[in-house]
Amino acid sequence: MSPFRALAVLFGILSLFFVQGADDARARDIMAAPFDSANIDISAIAERVETTTNETDVETAPDASGAVSHIRLSARSQGPIYRWMVFSIRNSSPIPLDYVVVAQHRSFVGSGVIWPEFGTRILVDAQASPGLPPTPESLNTADGFSFRIPPSQTITYALEVTGAWPENLMLWQGDAFDTQRQQVSFFHGLLLGIAILVAIYISSLFNIRRKLMFPFAALFAWTGVSFLAIEFGYLPILLDVTTAISFKIRGFVETAMAFSLFGCLYTFVELRKRMPVAGYPVLLLLIAGVGLIGFGYTDPIIAAGIARMSILAGSFFGLLFVLMLSRRGVIRAQVAMSAWVLIFVWALVAALAATGILTNDLIGPGLAAGIVLVNLMLAFTVTQYA
Numbered sequence: 001m002s003p004f005r006a007l008a009v010l011f012g013i014l015s016l017f018f019v020q021g022a023d024d025a026r027a028r029d030i031m032a033a034p035f036d037s038a039n040i041d042i043s044a045i046a047e048r049v050e051t052t053t054n055e056t057d058v059e060t061a062p063d064a065s066g067a068v069s070h071i072r073l074s075a076r077s078q079g080p081i082y083r084w085m086v087f088s089i090r091n092s093s094p095i096p097l098d099y100v101v102v103a104q105h106r107s108f109v110g111s112g113v114i115w116p117e118f119g120t121r122i123l124v125d126a127q128a129s130p131g132l133p134p135t136p137e138s139l140n141t142a143d144g145f146s147f148r149i150p151p152s153q154t155i156t157y158a159l160e161v162t163g164a165w166p167e168n169l170m171l172w173q174g175d176a177f178d179t180q181r182q183q184v185s186f187f188h189g190l191l192l193g194i195a196i197l198v199a200i201y202i203s204s205l206f207n208i209r210r211k212l213m214f215p216f217a218a219l220f221a222w223t224g225v226s227f228l229a230i231e232f233g234y235l236p237i238l239l240d241v242t243t244a245i246s247f248k249i250r251g252f253v254e255t256a257m258a259f260s261l262f263g264c265l266y267t268f269v270e271l272r273k274r275m276p277v278a279g280y281p282v283l284l285l286l287i288a289g290v291g292l293i294g295f296g297y298t299d300p301i302i303a304a305g306i307a308r309m310s311i312l313a314g315s316f317f318g319l320l321f322v323l324m325l326s327r328r329g330v331i332r333a334q335v336a337m338s339a340w341v342l343i344f345v346w347a348l349v350a351a352l353a354a355t356g357i358l359t360n361d362l363i364g365p366g367l368a369a370g371i372v373l374v375n376l377m378l379a380f381t382v383t384q385y386a
Contacts, residue, residue, distance in 0.1 A: 030061050030088045031171075033097050033149060038176035042101075043169045046087040049073075049158075054082055060129045060156040061088035071129040077162040085169060088156040091149040098174030100137060101126075101159065102144040103166040107231055109353045109364050113312075114305045116354065118247050125160040140233025146174065187365065188232040191372050195225045198375045205386045216263030217382045223257035224371045231368060251300025251307075252293065258307040258314065259289035261343070265318040268336045268381070269325050278321055285310075308354060315340070315347040332385075339374070339381040346370045 029045055049058060054075040062068050075082040091097050105119035123143035126134040134145035134157065149155055159169075172180070199221035206214040229235035230253060236246040262285050265271060272279030289310075296303035319340045325333035350367055352358045 030090050030154060033089050033091045033099070034093055034173070038180070039170045039172040041168050042087055042171050043166065046085040046159075046169060048165065049084040049086055051082050052080060054079060056082075056084075058084070058086050058156075058158055061090070061154045069129060071127055071156060071158055073127060073158055073160070075160060076125045077160060083161040083165065085159045085161055085165075086156060088154060089149055090154040091151055094151050096151055097149045098146065099149065100144050100146045100172045100174060100177040101134070101157070102137075102139070102142050102170045102172060102177070103159075103161075104142045104168060104170070105233075107141065107364055108350070108367065110356045110359065111354055112305075112356075113308045113351060113354050116301060116304050116308065118250060118301070118304075120243055121162060122166050123159050124162050127158045129156050131155050140237060141231075188228075188234075188368075191368050192225070192228050192232065192234070195221070195228055195372050195375055198372070198379050199225050202375075202379050202382055205382055208386045211267070211385070213264065213267035213385060214382060216260050216267055217378055220257065220260035220264055221375045221378060223253055223260055224375050226253040227257065227371060228368055231364070247300045248297045251296035251303045253296075254304045254307040254311075255289070255292045255296035258310040259286070259293055261311055261314050261318070262286045262289055264378075265314060265321070268385075269322060269330060269332045271321065274325055274330055274333075275321060278317075285314075308351070312347045312351045315344040319344045335384050336381055339377045342370075342374050342377050346374050 031042070031045065047058075049056065056073050057070045058073055060069045060071060071086075073084055089099070101123075103122040105122065106117060107119060111117050111119075119141070121143060123145065126136075126145040126147075128134060128147065131150070131153075132147075134147035137144035137146055145159070147155075147157065199218065202214070202221045203218040206218065226235065226249075229238070230246070230250050235249065236243075239245075239249070262282055266279065266282050266286055269275075271282055292303060292306060292310075296307065322333045322336055322340045326337055346367070349358065349363075349370065353363045353367060
């Protein structure tokens with residue numbers, strides 16, 4: 001055998017090896033239903049299809065006879081890159097099974113501090129083969145599709161993804177998802193109701209004493225309510241605004257929170273009178289905060305980043321100033337100590353959560369409950385002033 005012919009045979013063997021490896025890599029795992037847990041993360045199981053054309057074909061899982069067909073996917077999102085996540089489920093039980101696939105929007109947790117990334121829509125469409133396409137679910141902070149798998153059938157589903165790949169794609173059992181949704185709605189409603197009542201109470205104290213501290217405290221409480229309404233997905237729905245406008249509202253709310261925090265620091269302990277070396281810089285920051293609020297609506301990403309760093313820095317130095325004045329025997333500082341400790345702890349945990357250092361599932365609900373606790377302590381503090 002000539003060297004050239006031997007080389008050709010070798011390349012042929014290698015090509016068969018790599019083609020076989022590629023086919024194995026493209027092989028899609030078929031999930032068995034039902035499963036024991038309430039939900040499973042299928043981000044790593046689903047096949048990721050990425051193309052530069054808005055139409056593509058994807059193979060379905062083999063049916064009972066081993067036959068394989070194709071799904072013709074037509075993108076609804078804007079290009080130039082089109083993405084789908086494809087997965088297959090086999091119902092081995094004798095009864096139909098209901099499931100919901102959910103992609104959670106990015107919330108405050110993990111959104112970043114300097115250049116925060118606000119949550120946007122993730123899943124825009126869903127197709128199935130064989131059978132009917134999944135039904136869209138109306139969710140506040142996530143995209144979801146529900147579907148039913150007939151007994152003894154294998155169905156392939158394709159979810160169209162807009163933007164980056166979802167960090168978690170959860171497959172819920174239908175009953176478990178409904179139960180979890182009711183529990184979350186109750187928790188959100190409870191926290192939001194308490195926060196609104198506290199904000200109304202703090203606002204009413206201005207009628208008792210016409211002091212500047214009460215409007216600043218009320219503004220901070222109402223920004224906390226707005227923060228919760230945004231995180232829970234209620235505010236964009238209530239105002240019926242687009243995604244771009246909801247970003248501007250978030251920037252406005254977070255900058256207003258930073259502004260009101262510095263206002264509370266300046267007025268609670270009479271900082272310019274008690275500590276002029278710190279009072280005048282805080283007054284300048286307070287004046288600059290007025291412009292930052294307007295900038296928050298114009299460029300929400302940059303403004304929200306500045307506001308988040310300002311809240312962390314303001315809570316730290318505020319606690320430091322209050323501690324120094326408290327040791328000097330200033331009654332106002334001693335009264336405000338508990339509130340500033342809570343504000344600093346909440347701001348620190350919020351910063352760690354935003355940067356992704358804290359990623360536990362309880363961090364988001366904990367931050368929501370924390371801002372309500374801060375407002376309650378703020379209400380007790382300003383009541384003593386009143």
